[in-house]
Amino acid sequence: MQLSDVNHAIANRLHSAAIHLLRRLRRHDEAMGLSPARASALSVVVFGGPVTIGDLAHAEHVSPPTMTRLILGMERDGLVRRESDARDGRIVWLHPTSKGTRFLHEGRDRRVSALAEQLATLTDRDRRTLASASEILERLLRPAARASAAERPERRAVTPPEVRPQRARRR
């Protein structure tokens, strides 16, 4: 058996595990008005400081129109707030509202509590394996930043954000 086969086998199992995991969590998700897509995007807004729509789409591996719609809904529900950039009229900065921040925390808690209960039935060793695996995966899947600061110098970011979000090129 070749190395590439091993990788394929692992990839397959990961894929299937991910599908089943998300299906399992979906019910809890929607019970509280934070769909999986929303919860994921909102967490970037809450933890990642002010962020533009395009960057959020990139971070979430989603097309810009998809993110526009997602944000529209969350804005209607008072979870995020738009703010246009003072220097570049095309850019929209997204900020979490206090309601958004609260919802995110509550939602995440509720959403994963069923899973957390099941995790409690595992051995310490297995739990540690899952923890490491999720870190490895996030590292592996983190979108590569394609543009250095030098390439895309000061054009924004003076205006709202104290915490400067790293901007990255799409694709």
Add this chain to the structure above:
Amino acid sequence: MQLSDVNHAIANRLHSAAIHLLRRLRRHDEAMGLSPARASALSVVVFGGPVTIGDLAHAEHVSPPTMTRLILGMERDGLVRRESDARDGRIVWLHPTSKGTRFLHEGRDRRVSALAEQLATLTDRDRRTLASASEILERLLRPAARASAAERPERRAVTPPEVRPQRARRR
């Protein structure tokens, strides 16, 4: 920090990793006409022998109407074949077609190959961690069979299946 907090933290990270993993794979999925939901269901049909719609829905953590529609599409595309039970007219047995079997294998290969390439960049240790994690997860998420053979005795299964699928109660 309490044990339950640890479990929540791990659950959160797993959740987020699963979302990003699936988004990453989606493109490749659809490139070959086997959507994630289809691929997952088809693999149960192919590897799990003939199976009924209800049991497939249960195995996939999906409602019966959702599975009906999924199967409808796959039947139209010649990936699965319906066969009604000779004894119980309500039951529909699903069989893979040869095209379905072929598609599944080709699809899985293509679908995960991008991920497999990335896995190749990891250390052996990390790869092993991911492999163990996916096994732990599948074990944790496997739907519990609620009905023993004794409770639901011979009522079907004489007709088509050589390999007797285990039937389980829904919720």
Add this chain to the structure above:
DNA sequence: TATATTCATTTAGCTACGCTAACTAGATAT
């Protein structure tokens, strides 16, 4: 035997969320 209940699947209708193509308007470059 007739009737009621249970069961597997389907139909109908809703929502969320992916996508691409095409458009608008602002910013930058020639």
Add this chain to the structure above:
DNA sequence: ATATCTAGTTAGCGTAGCTAAATGAATATA
């Protein structure tokens, strides 16, 4: 001045989730 590029939106499509209700078959009960 004009052209090109960029960020975001609009329009429109498809897949996949769901619940509620219908259909038709099987089983249990009076």
